[in-house]
Amino acid sequence: MSNFDDKLAQHISGLDKEKQPERDLWRGIELGIASQQSVSAEEQESSSKVTPRQWMAIAASVCLVTVLWLSAPLAFKPDESRSDSYALIDAMSTQQKQQVNSLLASYESTPALTQDWQEQLKELDDAADVIKAALKDDPDNSALIKMLHHVYQQQIALIERVHAPKWQQI
Structure with a gap:
């Protein structure tokens, strides 16, 4: 032990073991209870x-x-809110189809680098259809909406990679 620890231990041992109150506390306790x-x-x-x-x-x-x-x-009409929520999903699907069609039209003269890209696009389209079917039952499910958005992004990325890969753009 260090010198400080020794002095601290001596000082602690020199203190009184019991501390006595300076005045009688029972009177205050009795008045408080009453x-x-x-x-x-x-x-x-x-x-x-x-x-x-x-x-x-x-x-x-x-x-x-x-x-x-x-x-x-x-104030609460569940049928209308469901149709409104699914209307947004329909609008998203329509926008995606337009974007895919315009991309395909712009790359019409560019040869594709692989032959099976249309099969992959069809698989992604089938996945989108399954997600949309699930969204008909639960149109406010944010996880399903994110999945659908991700599938749509994959479709666009597939078309761009097949027709205009990054290594050709340099």
């Missing part, structure tokens, strides 16, 4: 009485819940 018991008795008496202000708050809460309950069927 006042707490009187406050809790007053709270029990006042809690059993409902004030007019509390009645107003209860009535307002009941009215609010009733209005929300009755207006909820008007």
Whole structure:
């Protein structure tokens, strides 16, 4: 042990083992317990009485819940929201078809580097159809929407790689 540790141990051993309070604490404890018991008795008496202000708050809460309950069927129409959500997916699919067709038209005169690229494009198209079928049941599923977007990106990347690879662009 170091010199500091020795001195610290000596100082600790020289301290009193018990610390005595400077005054009698029981008087304060007794007063605290007595006042707490009187406050809790007053709270029990006042809690059993409902004030007019509390009645107003209860009535307002009941009215609010009733209005929300009755207006909820008007605000929530599941069939319309599903069709709106799937309409966005249809728009995304239409845009993808237009983009693929324009890419194919622009690369029409460029020879393809591989022969099986159309089969790969068909497989990606089949995967997109499966994802869209799943999205008909759950049009708000963000994971499926991301998967569909990824498949569409793969289709575009496939067409670009087959017709204009990066090593030819240099």
